[in-house]
Amino acid sequence: MFPGLDTGLSAHQGLFLNSWHFFAVAVLAVVCLRTIPVRYVRQAALMAFNVYFLSYFLYGWYPVLLLAGLLVGTYLIGLIKLKWGQNWPDGLVVGLVVLFWIFLFLVKDPRLLGPANPFHYYPVQLIGVSYLVFRSINYVVDVEILENRNFLTFVNFMIFFPTLLAGPIERYDRFEEFHSAFGYQEGPTVLPSLHRIANGLIKKFVLADNLMVFGIFMKPDQAELAWPLIWLGVMLQLAVIYLDFSGYCDLVIGLAALMGFPVCENFDRPYLARNVQDFWNRWHMSLTGFIRDYVFTPLSRLVMEKADRRRQFAWITAVYFFCMLLIALWHDTTWGFFVFGLLHGAALVGLQLFRKYLSPAIGRSGLASIRDEAAAAWAARALNYAFISMTILFWYFGVSGSLEIIKAMVRL
């Protein structure tokens, strides 16, 4: 198991996505959702599959009660918001979103705030909690413009089993459209979806899991390794994580498409990214899109409306930085992720400063000629890849462990 990712689950718990058990559940789910013509029966069947899958990840009554509380609480807030209509103050929406974020941080890290944290004495492992909280935010913020807000649709959206563990982060309006339709076919048909699933299984279980042993995760004393091996391990880990995560997403997207739910894409060849901003537009796109729509855009709008014109750029840059920090801490509330967020935020701020001050100095045509140069493009990609790989160390090894590895890499 990776350092820092020990969530207390043993290898015998959960439902493995590469097991025959999961295969049987998936086949049954596809057959049911494609053949039951009566809408409510089909939706109830989906609920049964969702609950069955979820049951393998809930241990004891405590997480069940917490999940039930989150589902009922979110749904009730949506109902109250609808009832209040125009009288619902905007400030309350902001307050609720902040509360959801605080709830997420407190659940994920029971040590946060010490005894003041309600989960301090009763820590709880709620699978996919980061995704559940995002779905709650999506529902509460957009409830007025959503259709079919019945409880069955809502619960199926919240715990839709293909995307339960790690996304992609689907939006309610899109989910609901396919939840109501029967035999909906958008884009991929059966054979392309099966290819997508097979590609996902190869990327995740054949390539990533076999390459993992060459990465730096599995070495207990990374800094003691020979210099070229450290570089190889560190540079390989981003590729392994990409294969792992995008392989998982291929599996999920293929399965969901077979079930009649085309799920949004999550990756767009991130290894081709030339800078940090480009990277986040290609990596975990559903997360970046969520933060853009529910944090960056409202805050930017606020800045444009309230801030002095001369200070708008500084404020927008600060918003970029804040969003990057949120993205990092959404993964986990450790110092390692905090530093990861700081580094990515700083890189993003640097990019904005470059665009504002240096680009005009170089000139549009000068910049375009550099950008069109193939060698410059590949150098930018390689540098960006190296930067992301180095910063990902902070996910796994914390601040001091990562600094030790980086020191060994540059032979300090």
Add this chain to the structure above:
Amino acid sequence: MNLKHWGKDLAGAAWLAVKIAVILLLMNSGRTFFVYQNF
């Protein structure tokens, strides 16, 4: 046209069979990253 369509599907199915064989032969079933993480 129809024959071409069938040929394409058949080639796709054969390619899928190769992929499945690769998965079954080379899959490392020791770990599943996403089951362990607490995202």
